[in-house]
Amino acid sequence: MGTKHAVFGLSESLLVEAVNTGVDITIICPAYIKTPMFEDSEAVNTTLDTFKKSFIVRLFYLLSAITPETCARLMLKGVAKKKAIVFTLKIGWLFWFNYRTWPTLYISIQRLFHRMDRKRIKKLHHG
Numbered sequence: 001m002g003t004k005h006a007v008f009g010l011s012e013s014l015l016v017e018a019v020n021t022g023v024d025i026t027i028i029c030p031a032y033i034k035t036p037m038f039e040d041s042e043a044v045n046t047t048l049d050t051f052k053k054s055f056i057v058r059l060f061y062l063l064s065a066i067t068p069e070t071c072a073r074l075m076l077k078g079v080a081k082k083k084a085i086v087f088t089l090k091i092g093w094l095f096w097f098n099y100r101t102w103p104t105l106y107i108s109i110q111r112l113f114h115r116m117d118r119k120r121i122k123k124l125h126h127g
Helices: 002-015 036-040 047-053 055-064 068-080 090-101 105-124
Strands: 028-029 083-086
Touching: 002 028, 002 036, 047 083, 083 090
Parallel strands: 028 083
Antiparallel strands: none
C-alpha cells in the first residue's frame, strides 16, 4: 500500500509540473483485477488460505473485482478524455474522496477494518 501511495503522490506532482508542457498525465487507480495472480499470490505474515479468508480482501474482491479487459477499456477511456485520475470503479473514487475530505475519519475506518481482520485471522489460526 505504501508503494501505491508513493506512486500516486509522485504522479500528482507530475500533474502540476507538466502544466503547459503538452504532456498529459493520467493516474490510474484500478480495482482488484480477476487474474490468476490473486489465486497464486501470498501475503506477508499470513498463509494464502488465511489471506483469501480476510474480511477486507473478500469485501473488496466482491465489490470491485473486474476483468482485465474491463479495466483496460476503462483506463483507455479515461486517458482518451485526458482525465487526471481514472478510477476503474466508483468505490475507488469514494475512498479517495473520503481520504481527501476527512483524512482522520478515513484512517480510523481503515484501522477498524484492519483490527477486525486481525481478530478474524487470529481466530482462524487458533481454532
